[in-house]
Amino acid sequence: MVTVDSTPPQPLLRMAGIVKHFPGAKALDGVDLEVLPGEVHCLLGQNGAGKSTLIKTLSGAHRPDRGEIFVDGEPVVIDSPTAALSLGIATMYQELDVVDGLSIAENIFLGHELQQAGVLRRGEAHARTRDLLARLGHPELSPGREVGQLSSAGKQIVSMARAMSREAKIIIMDEPSAVLDPEEVDNLFRVVEAVRAEGVSVIYISHRLDEIRRIGDRVTVLKDGRTVATNLVVEEVTTAQVISLMTGREVETDFGGSSAGLQGQEPLLEVDGLSLAGTFTDVSFVVRPGEIVGLAGLVGAGRSEVLETVYGARRATAGHVRVAGRDLPRGSVPAAVDAGVGLAPEERKSQGLLLDEPVFRNVTLSTFARFARGGLLDERAERRAADEQIEALGLVPADPDRVTRTLSGGNQQKVMLARWLVHGCSVLLLDEPTRGVDVGARAEIYRLIRRLAADGAAIVLVSSELEEVLQLSDQVLVIADGRAVHQGPADDIDEHRVLDLVMEGTHV
Numbered sequence: 001m002v003t004v005d006s007t008p009p010q011p012l013l014r015m016a017g018i019v020k021h022f023p024g025a026k027a028l029d030g031v032d033l034e035v036l037p038g039e040v041h042c043l044l045g046q047n048g049a050g051k052s053t054l055i056k057t058l059s060g061a062h063r064p065d066r067g068e069i070f071v072d073g074e075p076v077v078i079d080s081p082t083a084a085l086s087l088g089i090a091t092m093y094q095e096l097d098v099v100d101g102l103s104i105a106e107n108i109f110l111g112h113e114l115q116q117a118g119v120l121r122r123g124e125a126h127a128r129t130r131d132l133l134a135r136l137g138h139p140e141l142s143p144g145r146e147v148g149q150l151s152s153a154g155k156q157i158v159s160m161a162r163a164m165s166r167e168a169k170i171i172i173m174d175e176p177s178a179v180l181d182p183e184e185v186d187n188l189f190r191v192v193e194a195v196r197a198e199g200v201s202v203i204y205i206s207h208r209l210d211e212i213r214r215i216g217d218r219v220t221v222l223k224d225g226r227t228v229a230t231n232l233v234v235e236e237v238t239t240a241q242v243i244s245l246m247t248g249r250e251v252e253t254d255f256g257g258s259s260a261g262l263q264g265q266e267p268l269l270e271v272d273g274l275s276l277a278g279t280f281t282d283v284s285f286v287v288r289p290g291e292i293v294g295l296a297g298l299v300g301a302g303r304s305e306v307l308e309t310v311y312g313a314r315r316a317t318a319g320h321v322r323v324a325g326r327d328l329p330r331g332s333v334p335a336a337v338d339a340g341v342g343l344a345p346e347e348r349k350s351q352g353l354l355l356d357e358p359v360f361r362n363v364t365l366s367t368f369a370r371f372a373r374g375g376l377l378d379e380r381a382e383r384r385a386a387d388e389q390i391e392a393l394g395l396v397p398a399d400p401d402r403v404t405r406t407l408s409g410g411n412q413q414k415v416m417l418a419r420w421l422v423h424g425c426s427v428l429l430l431d432e433p434t435r436g437v438d439v440g441a442r443a444e445i446y447r448l449i450r451r452l453a454a455d456g457a458a459i460v461l462v463s464s465e466l467e468e469v470l471q472l473s474d475q476v477l478v479i480a481d482g483r484a485v486h487q488g489p490a491d492d493i494d495e496h497r498v499l500d501l502v503m504e505g506t507h508v
Contacts, residue, residue, distance in 0.1 A: 010073060012037045012201050013058075013089075013170055018067035020053055027053040028064070029225040035170060040192060040202045042212045042234070045222035046246050046438035047408045051205055054222070055172050058203075059091040060084035071169075088169030092159045092176060100148030105129040107147050108162045132161040135198070136191050153184035160191055164200075171195065172203045177211060178436065181299035181464060182499060189215050207438055209239050210467055221245045243439050265289055266325070268458035269341075269427045271310060274319035279305045280482035282319070285475070287427070287458035292449065294461045294473030294490065296498050302482040303462045304346055307429040310460070311343040312336040323427060337366060339427075342420030344413065346431040346462075352416050353404055360386035360400035363418045389418035393448060410434075410441025417448065428452065431462045446472060466495045478502060 013035040020028040028050050035041045045051050056062045058069070060081040069076050071087050078084050084091070098107050105125045114121040114128070129143035138157050141150075147158055156176060163171045173192075177185045192202055192215055204216060212219065212234060219232040221242065229245050267286035274283045280302035287293045295303040308314045310321050315331030322328065323339040345351040353362055363386040364371065371382040386400050393414045395407075404415060413433055420428060433449065434442045449472060453459055463469050469476060470490050478486040478493075480502040486493065 009036055011035060012072060014070040015058065016068045018054065018057060018064045020057060020062060020064050027225055028057070031222065031225070032227045032230055033220050034231060035201050035203060037201060038196055038199045039217040040196060040204050040215050042216040042219045043203055043205045043222070044212070044219060044242060044246060046441070049222040050225040051222055055091060055174060055203070055205070058084065058089060059172060085166055088167060089172070090163035090166055090168040091172040091174070092156065092163065093174050096155050096159050098147050098155050098158050101146065103144050103146055104141060104158050105143035107158050108132065108165050110162070112166065128165065129161070132164050135164070135194060136161060137194050151184070153180055153187055156188060157191060160195065164195070168200060170201045170203065174205045175207070177206060177208065182466065183298065185211070207442070208465065209242060209439065223248060246439055268324060269460070270322040272320045274306065274309060274321065275317050276305055276309050276314055277317040280479065283479070283484050285477050285487060287460060289456045289458055290453050291475065292453050292459045292461055292473045293475045293477060294463065294469035295477050295479055296466055296469045297479040298502050299464060301479045301502065303479050304431050306479070307343060307431050307460060307462060311341055311429055337423065340425045341427045341429065342423060342425035343429040344416040344431060344433060346435065348412055348416055353412060355405035357404060358401045359390065359395070359404055359415055362404050362415050363389055363422055366419055367423045385422050386418070389421050393418055394444065408441060409436040410438065410445060413437060413445055414448070426457055428457050428459045430459060432464065433461065434463070434468065466498050470495065
């Protein structure tokens, strides 16, 4: 195990040798973690490394089988969420636990209402709420406003204020930026800085290594339920080193390509003046065989809707989509699929996969007709086709009968891609292909996308991570408020320019 920074100040929190067993598995195998007062300590690891189990142990949802926990140097027992809160440990899970039908003030004091003789002290609750929101840099939010009217970022502020109302010393933040656009992430970081300025420590969990560099002080890395590195100073460790620690191997980080040699080829996908009333207007682009076009922009700009309209899931109100020179009818998914267009949707679990079906059935879902013999399904042929793609894409585990729900996010994404490869799709529309995917699996998906392009596929990629769009794409189309405001080679634009464009919303 790598350990640096050996003489830190007295830690606010120390977890030593934490072990946690579940039936048939050891989730934690002697994990160590130290958090200093007023620091942002980043907890990293691939899916299944033990991060969730560790924070559930710290928040009182699980009780460790062995190991010790110290707060302010004193040994403590955390056997319930109430015990954790009493010690000043609050948790903000990725799925925020705010109640939409209640006001901001009611949410903040939910479970520890201000009352006297059974009567709620609403005036005091509103006054304290205004103070908390001002301390977090958001005095514009009204205590009486219904939480259901807030954006995801606003709900996170309410969740943070709730933690502060409990006089939290440590706030655990689990993937807080997963559903935020870049502007909202900047706002989140301002809130974290405000909390840190008050001496509160933050345990920050994220798959996005660029965020760790922006907000973190020190890093602990978990792998296979063990601490493989701890107290790493963010400024002194490279991204490649962190990825190597998480995966146990060197991982390629440069997946960029160039479309210079593709310009003479006929487009495989042509989108001309495509519009969807009330959502986006006059979007045009072409994708040649072997080319990746990335759509960049803020959440809600219309990027996903463009993909869905190209795919026929939404009926365009104007414009044309052509595949290999042939016009597709508007609003027809079967026509798009028959022409060789496949969509891997943003919400793969709810929109793309049959989670309780085996892997092979998900892979062949769009190709059943090929395996029909006399009105009966030839399951042997179906399995053979699925097995070929499972092996080609490196699915882990390579088990066609595995229930799809039990796969990691990265492997579920591979199942989506395998479906369209079995179908023979030449145009792939990928919406947030690495959302919820850990760093090691993300690198595998990047390699896979580049390989598919190298094999001649035309790929359109949507991602909320600008670095991902710029790293993977040959051409970039920036969309702001439903309009294309820039189009050109990925090498000719950077993250700052993209953000300027989406904020300005002006045509270039």
